[in-house]
């Protein structure tokens with residue numbers, strides 16, 4: 001399988017990008033592994049002809065928006081992020097009517113269509129920094145209420161308005177599960193993703209993106225960590241930190257959509273060229289602008 005993938009990658013002049021939540025064997029086979037921000041920066045700078053995106057649909061769409069002339073292939077077109085759809089045009093327009101000066105900030109976990117209604121994209125790694133830098137006072141943050149609330153707390157000088165979107169994987173992790181882990185491992189630091197609910201975040205010693213969590217654990221002198229994010233990060237945490245212990249909630253948080261991606265599906269799209277992300281056409285122009293603005297402001 002690995003040899004076949006290598007052969008077809010050469011044939012198509014392709015690179016494989018994988019998110020930390022992709023299955024372990026997929027991460028092992030990737031040319032670049034990272035969080036959403038890192039992968040969008042990588043995608044924007046690639047010189048190859050083809051990108052195989054081992055992630056959910058909005059990630060492949062973002063790579064295409066940043067590289068309209070490249071072929072972007074999705075190993076599993078049904079791998080979609082439910083949160084990416086959790087805001088409507090009407091909700092955004094209503095706030096625009098009430099606050100004509102509002103800046104609409106969309107989490108990158110949104111469809112290309114949602115991005116086209118917004119002003120700037122952010123990821124969990126740069127949301128605080130970018131919102132702080134925006135010139136306007138009124139901000140509408142869509143679709144993730146949890147990341148949005150975290151940003152609002154970190155940037156109290158802005159009026160941050162929220163909608164009701166959420167990540168089903170992080171939102172339903174219970175504070176009691178984290179409290180139980182804290183009782184079992186009192187020495188451990190709690191590292192949580194900002195897509196978690198407010199009660200879980202209030203228990204965290206560090207809140208950050210998947211890369212942020214991995215970097216924090218790698219730099220910390222502590223030996224034990226309670227990790228409150230999707231369990232796909234375990235592989236990189238253990239690879240970079242042999243000997244350190246990582247504890248996850250008992251009901252391990254798993255993103256079923258990310259886990260739909262397999263090596264067989266990667267090989268299939270490399271061989272056939274199927275499941276190409278379509279050129280979004282004129283609608284994509286504003287969506288691409290939100291991503292370009294993010295890359296600019298995150299610099």
Ligand code: 13P
Pocket residue numbers: 034035036037081109123124125167195208209210211
């Ligand atoms: P990051 O990649 O920004 O850590 O976000 C996690 C996530 O949920 C991606 O879908």
Ligand code: SF4
Pocket residue numbers: 021056080081082083084109167168169170195230255256257258
């Ligand atoms: Fe979407 Fe949550 Fe899965 Fe990330 S972990 S892709 S936010 S459902």
